[in-house]
Amino acid sequence: MTTSDSATFSDPDQQMAKARQRRVTVIGAGFSGLATAFYLSRAGFQVEVIEERERPGGLISTTETPFGLVESAANGFLNSALVEELFGLMGLEVVPTLKAAKRRYIFRRGFPRRWPLGILATLSLVGFVLMFLFRREKVAPHPHEAVRAWTERTMGREAGQYLVEAFLQGVYAGDPARMSATLLFGRFFEKRRQSKSKAKLQTRGTVSTMNGMGQLITRMRERLERQGVVFVMNQKFPVFAGEPRWPHVVATSAHAAGELLRELDQVRAQACAGVELVPIISVAIGFKEAPPETRGFGCLFPPVEGRKALGVLMNSFIFPNRSLKGFSETWIFGGARANAAELMAIPDKDVIEMAVSERQETLNATGAYSGYRITRWPAALPHYTLALEETLAEMRGLRRNVVLIGNYLGEIGLARILERAESLPSEIHTSGEWRV
Ligand SMILES: Cc1cc2nc3c(=O)[nH]c(=O)nc-3n(C[C@H](O)[C@H](O)[C@H](O)COP(=O)(O)OP(=O)(O)OC[C@H]3O[C@@H](n4cnc5c(N)ncnc54)[C@H](O)[C@@H]3O)c2cc1C
Structure with missing residues (x-):
């Protein structure tokens, strides 16, 4: 029946x-x-x-380690009315990011920078934003257009490489020459989105719970x-x-x-x-001290910079209650890069060495680590x-x-x-x- x-x-x-x-x-x-x-x-x-x-x-999953809470994958949600409702029904406080997390860095030519673009690239980006506001259809992604082709067409190479590709590295860990601009950005150009009412939220941005x-x-x-x-x-x-x-x-x-x-x-x-599923290795490490100058949510390494790491999250600056003593960071490797699958097989000590040397070379941060936890996901994220x-x-x-x-x-x-x-x-x- x-x-x-x-x-x-x-x-x-x-x-x-x-x-x-x-x-x-x-x-x-x-x-x-x-x-x-x-x-x-x-x-x-x-x-x-x-x-x-x-x-x-x-x-x-969240694990308590001697140096603090370690997340195996997502460390938070982008807040929304549904997220707040879910937390409320679960009896959980919506925990916003700390003030320090407002600082976000993108690595360019040897340094983490709060704004990685030069003047011309910034002007070109302003042009894109104006088009987005007033002639949206002109800068909308075409069907079957790769992210890199789309950014070169609409905002210029530099803005594409140092803003869009850096951001995508942090969220999708994919290859901008092969990723679909429509899938990733198409919804921002949909007409119905423009009339969507803005819900009143307790806070905007990334949120989590007190204990992970x-x-x-x-x-x-x-x-x-x-x-x-x-x-x-x-x-x-x-x-x-x-x-x-x-x-x-x-x-x-x-x-x-x-x-x-x-x-x-x-x-x-x-x-x-x-x-396609891309592999990810994340290594959470406890240090005595935070990096001397780079203190915020974290730093992204755009593919054009050719670094081994995709990004680093500075856990102790993102949410309260994340480090018991000292300072905790999570370094992320792998993604859609050519040698990512091989990285899955390298021993722990080499993973740690790679993270510590990336830290030194990019954030100018030295000092011994007090502990670590490595999570390997051979098929983590859809490409x-x-x-x-x-x-x-x-x-x-x-x-x-x-x-x-x-x-x-x-x-x-x-x-x-x-x-x-x-x-x-x-x-x-x-x-x-x-x-x-
Ligand atoms: C390193 C990393 C960082 C991330 N950071 C963020 C972030 O900050 N914010 C964010 O929003 N997202 C983030 N994500 C993405 C987010 O974590 C994932 O998209 C999400 O957790 C996927 O959940 P899921 O339930 O769809 O899949 P999964 O978590 O893979 O769950 C699938 C479940 O199905 C079970 N299963 C599979 N086959 C069977 C079967 N035949 N029978 C029974 N059970 C089965 C599995 O055992 C598993 O428990 C991150 C991901 C990674 C890897």
Whole structure:
């Protein structure tokens, strides 16, 4: 039987049937899966979350070390009304960045700089901003236009290399010559965005919790269990052998989604399997002292500078309560660079040596370290390439009772994943099928 959720049920048996029909399974208890379970449960669905590991959070976890809190992946959210609502419902304070974090650096010709552009490049950027304000369509990315080609066309090479490419290095760790400008920036040029009302927020910019992102994950799981969501941990969901009888949300990485869909939906499976995933190594290190002159959120190293590191986060200057004593930094390596996969295999002592020498050469900071923690993600982030722009449409939508959510579908940041998760209940409600 196929029925819709809007049917009226009168007797208890029928009510039971209704409840069964509203069942949804979420595969994966990373942030995407937890956020999805949260909104589905709130909308009245019976939710079961299946996770292959013993802990929720996926990429995200926070570890207490003798030199402070270490994040394995995201250290915060870009604040939004939904983020504030989520934190509030989880009983967590929205913790804004410290005042010092307003200072952000980009490395250029031997030094970290607050503003890395010369006068001509700055004027060229001003020209871009004026066009953006008054003739937006002229500077909008073209379909299938790479980021580097787009910035050279619209704002000039220098601004592209030292602002856009530096920023992308910090968020996506991708290759600007292959990344899609439409995927990354297209939404800023959409008409409907211009009329979007500005929600009144407690604070703008990046936010986290007092005890790190792991605290949010723990609270989400506790709260979801109290709401009746069932968690099945240590269980790998198998490849779909046929169309499931009720809606399933696949909240895994792109490759794991491709594997799950291999027999059910080959077009989507191939699109997911084809998403490039870039490797990342992050090394959190405790030092006695902060770098002498560079003190802020962190420093980005644009690809044109040819440094080994992609960026460094100065944890102790970003959020309160991040270092117990001394000073904590996280150095990030890997990404879409040619030797990134080899980096995954190098021993800890070489990773540390690389971070310490980058620190000395770029931030002029010396001094012994008191401890470290290395996190290796061989397939960390989806590479937002032109190829992904081609296949993204094939992966979206609820088809054959399966819908995907994750950081490879156009929204890499947690705040955007949250937006997507919030929209899922109505998508499933209107087009999901329940067979009993
Ligand atoms: C170093 C780094 C820094 C980052 N910094 C930020 C940041 O500051 N801000 C920000 O917004 N974002 C950041 N991100 C991105 C963000 O952390 C990720 O996009 C997000 O955590 C992805 O969550 P997810 O739930 O989609 O995927 P995942 O975290 O990968 O979770 C997927 C889950 O699915 C499970 N799973 C897979 N297959 C199966 C199966 N068959 N059966 C059952 N379970 C399965 C996995 O075990 C896993 O728990 C960062 C990422 C990295 C790597």
